Amino acid sequence: MDVLRSNVIRQVSPDEQISLELLADEVNRSYFGNSISIRPRWGIPSACESPEPKTCIEHLSPTEMRDLKAGVEAFHKKNLQDAKRLLEQFVPNGPRDAALLYVRVLTLLKDPTWPDVAKSVNKVCNDTIYVAPGSIEVIEGEEALLVHPILSKTGGNGAPVFVVRYIVHHEMVHKFLGTSANDPHPEIFRRLDSCARDRVRALEWLRKHRFTTIEDQV
Incomplete structure (x- = not known):
């Protein structure tokens, strides 16, 4: 499966939005002591x-x-x-x-x-580009943790739960540390990122399906 070959990104179901929020709550509780206040949502990251x-x-x-x-x-x-x-x-x-x-x-x-x-x-269906799987952005004045909808089952081609969990964890590390655009992945970030559950498998899946990962930005 090549997620970038999908010609249409359909609307993600309300149930899958709830599942994303529950998954984020799990990551927040397990790794960040419920200190992350921003909520996750399915949305196309604007940076490519x-x-x-x-x-x-x-x-x-x-x-x-x-x-x-x-x-x-x-x-x-x-x-x-x-x-x-x-x-x-x-x-x-x-x-x-x-x-x-x-x-x-x-x-x-x-x-x-x-x-x-x-x-x-950005064109999310172009075969020659790499797409960011997640980001933290301010949308209509409110900060949100975005996960690309093409990773959902109802809005796209679907990704394993461990992949979505890793993306949420990665973006929460950014929020937890308050990283800067000039140095988004310092050593302490990489140490916290490496603690993510199923990280190696998630990175392999993302690279296979042509999303950018932290390993592309060393």
Whole structure:
């Protein structure tokens, strides 16, 4: 099964929303002493990341090619403002991976426009991209823990319970530690993340079905 081949994401059933909340309560109680107040919901994470542009660049002009190369180099050197300036021109009609890298730069800069830009770029059914399985986002003024609906049984193709449990645990670690976009997975995060039940199996499943994982971001 390849979850990214589903052409339609149907509405998740109320019963499965309840199951997600119960699963989150279990994780919260077992690992975080019920200290996590945000509630989980099925929703498409707005961030989609790509390490660098790789495809569809043959049509670019020499100037665009130069800017693209400079933008990638600036990103790797952590010159994020330069990367933003150089890569902005490729959204939304430039090379897809360049647009995704631009979204990544916006998230690292905590630029308030990144959710809207990410939603304009991201296509959850594209065979060539990697999709975030979960995130913590502010939606209509309220913080929420999102789990991608394509992982549900009624709204998508379904994932084992241990996969959804791991995603919830991973996002709760972010909330528990208050991690920053500049350093989302410090050593203490990785230690707490490694405590998750069935973590290895969950990561293997997510990679097999082409979702991003913590191991892709070392």
